[in-house]
Amino acid sequence: MPKKxxxxxxxxxxKGSYPSFVTxxxxxxxxxxxxxxxxxxxxxxxxxxKTHWKHGGIVGVRGYGGGVIGRYSDIPDQFPGVxxxxxxxxxxxxxxxxxxxxxxxxxxxxxxxxxxxTNFHGSTGDLVLLGTxxxxxxxxxxxxxxxGWDLGGSGSAMRTPSCCVGxxxxxxxxxxxxxxxxxxxxxxxxxxxxxxxxxKFKFKTSGCAVDCIASIARADCSIIGTWKGDIRIDQDAVxxxxxxxxxxxxxxxxxxPTRCMSYDGKEIKIANEDCSRCMHCIAKMTKxxxxxxEKGATILIGSKAPFVVGALLSWVIVPFMKxxxxxxxxxxxxxxxxxxxxxxGKNRERTGExxxxxxxxxxxxxxxxxxxxxxxxxxxxxxxxxxxxxxLK
Amino acid sequence: xxKEEVKKKIYALVEKSVGKKKLKSSDIQKTISxxxxxxxxxxKEALKDLxxxxxxxxxxxxxxxxxxxxx
Numbered sequence: 181m182p183k184k185x186x187x188x189x190x191x192x193x194x195k196g197s198y199p200s201f202v203t204x205x206x207x208x209x210x211x212x213x214x215x216x217x218x219x220x221x222x223x224x225x226x227x228x229x230k231t232h233w234k235h236g237g238i239v240g241v242r243g244y245g246g247g248v249i250g251r252y253s254d255i256p257d258q259f260p261g262v263x264x265x266x267x268x269x270x271x272x273x274x275x276x277x278x279x280x281x282x283x284x285x286x287x288x289x290x291x292x293x294x295x296x297x298t299n300f301h302g303s304t305g306d307l308v309l310l311g312t313x314x315x316x317x318x319x320x321x322x323x324x325x326x327x328g329w330d331l332g333g334s335g336s337a338m339r340t341p342s343c344c345v346g347x348x349x350x351x352x353x354x355x356x357x358x359x360x361x362x363x364x365x366x367x368x369x370x371x372x373x374x375x376x377x378x379x380k381f382k383f384k385t386s387g388c389a390v391d392c393i394a395s396i397a398r399a400d401c402s403i404i405g406t407w408k409g410d411i412r413i414d415q416d417a418v419x420x421x422x423x424x425x426x427x428x429x430x431x432x433x434x435x436x437p438t439r440c441m442s443y444d445g446k447e448i449k450i451a452n453e454d455c456s457r458c459m460h461c462i463a464k465m466t467k468x469x470x471x472x473x474e475k476g477a478t479i480l481i482g483s484k485a486p487f488v489v490g491a492l493l494s495w496v497i498v499p500f501m502k503x504x505x506x507x508x509x510x511x512x513x514x515x516x517x518x519x520x521x522x523x524x525g526k527n528r529e530r531t532g533e534x535x536x537x538x539x540x541x542x543x544x545x546x547x548x549x550x551x552x553x554x555x556x557x558x559x560x561x562x563x564x565x566x567x568x569x570x571x572l573k
Numbered sequence: 574x575x576k577e578e579v580k581k582k583i584y585a586l587v588e589k590s591v592g593k594k595k596l597k598s599s600d601i602q603k604t605i606s607x608x609x610x611x612x613x614x615x616x617k618e619a620l621k622d623l624x625x626x627x628x629x630x631x632x633x634x635x636x637x638x639x640x641x642x643x644x
Contacts, residue, residue, distance in 0.1 A: 236632075236633040236634050236635070237632065237633065238630060238632045238640070238642070238643065240630065240631060242624075242625065242627055243621075243624055243625045244631070245598075245631030245637055246631070246637070249633075250633070334633070335631070335633045335636070335637035336597065336636050336637040337637065370617075370621075374598065374617075374620075374621065374624070374631070375597075375598060375631060376597070376598035376599045376602065376617075377599070378597075378599070378636075379636065522599055527597070527636050528636055
């Protein structure tokens with residue numbers, strides 16, 4: 181396909197040592213009309229210093245309230261190829277594990293029905309197909325779903341749950357993140373595909389407190405693997421680390437956030453009752469230290485990026501929950517949280533924002549969880565525990 | 574209550590709000606369940622049927638709403 185537009189401004193984004201999305205669009209433009217017009221439309225946006233995209237509206241596939249994000253150009257006559265340029269979110273497999281056959285099949289369909297451009301993956305985790313026309317949505321969905329894929333979430337709904345690779349590749353995972361994510365996805369299909377919430381709700385599951393997927397900052401409900409009991413220590417391996425040049429005091433002991441560790445030059449000792457299970461020592465001394473044997477997850481609530489109000493980090497509401505299929509306790513807790521949010525949440529108010537507005541105490545009372553020391557968010561500040569009048573009798 | 578009756582009530586509510594207020598799915602569930610004295614799950618089921626048949630659609634304008642499809 182011949183080059184249609186000169187793109188001096190976009191070309192500048194190809195300079196430097198980093199991969200460039202412009203280069204990728206140009207590759208797609210060589211064989212796709214939509215990608216070709218996208219180059220022209222983007223160049224025009226940079227030239228005019230304003231976006232020419234409108235988003236939202238009424239596109240979708242029948243029966244679904246999410247998974248397709250309508251995108252339209254406000255200068256369709258100039259760039260007819262991107263007059264419609266809808267995004268399709270495909271529910272990614274847990275942990276982003278694909279085989280090449282599945283990817284080839286999906287990309288074949290996308291070349292047939294869309295621009296050929298993708299985003300692996302969007303920040304929520306979906307496999308994102310960028311740019312198709314309204315009339316291609318239903319046939320694309322029929323093809324994709326007949327091969328076992330489903331759309332992801334969008335709008336005021338539960339968004340596609342995501343997780344770290346967990347036990348698939350990481351021996352330190354305290355929970356089966358992949359199974360939890362798959363199970364949540366199946367359980368809450370209705371909440372994902374038929375938006376009924378005040379705003380979006382995200383689940384992210386991390387196998388341990390290293391939190392490779394940053395669930396604590398990016399999910400309304402962060403599920404983070406943890407353990408009960410003492411950290412297991414192999415003192416011979418500790419000696420091996422010391423012998424091989426590790427400065428155990430500098431790298432491990434002094435970096436423990438709760439100062440619960442000591443090292444006498446021979447052995448490490450841990451005051452486990454003071455450990456906050458941050459995983460720093462275990463992740464640094466993988467041969468010498470292991471989590472305790474009783475595994476589960478800490479459930480946190482309320483993180484979000486800055487938008488309506490500022491960014492929030494998730495807040496502990498259940499310090500330890502056993503995570504075994506069918507995860508009944510987690511599902512029941514989730515439904516209580518949604519019930520409270522549905523009752524009190526304003527339009528476009530996230531759970532974390534509602535908790536800030538109504539108070540953690542109000543929230544905990546409704547979901548039936550008692551305040552505990554592990555919920556204290558900042559030292560010397562207890563914003564949610566107050567005596568009730570009848571408790572003072 | 575007969576599901577068809579619930580569907581009619583939902584449709585009438587959405588129709589009445591055209592041009593005045595965009596209704597969220599939860600608005601419909603709350604209103605209809607209170608009006609008919611039925612559970613929200615029953616309203617949800619009826620709403621699902623209406624969307625599946627294309628009688629109503631979901632739209633997105635900064636939030637997700639339920640509306641009558643354009644002609």
